[in-house]
Amino acid sequence: MKTVMKILGIIILIAIGVGFYYRLNGDLLTGDRIIGISVLASAFILMPIFLVVRWRGKKLKDYTLSEENLKKMKDRGID
Template sequence: MKILGLAILIAISIGFYFRLTGDLLTGDRIIGLSVLATVFILMPIFLVVRWRGKKLEDYTLSEKNMKKMREKGID
């Protein structure tokens, strides 16, 4: 995941370099593909890795969690 993130950052940097040297179309394409890779590849991998081992009910507002909040004085 770190290697993929680093590769995407390098690609975005290369895209901006192309834009600065005058090749706007190529630079925009590289930046666009890097953003798409971030959204559709890197972000889902990140979410799966961070979500693994956690229970969804710990992060939702259920009656059980509302009771806990009331008992602790968090309104």
């Protein structure tokens, strides 16, 4: 899954570069479309894959402010 994420990230970066290349050479509409599709792909495809990879095997309970975690913080002296 990490390999897929890296390959997809590289493809998106290349597509953004190609979009700016088209914009600089006078084809603004095509360049804007390529950049827009790349940004959408990064937001709706790459980001969810990244979140799945990073959160796999972790407990959400450890990162929320529950009564138990607040008590642990008070015992340690963290305000």
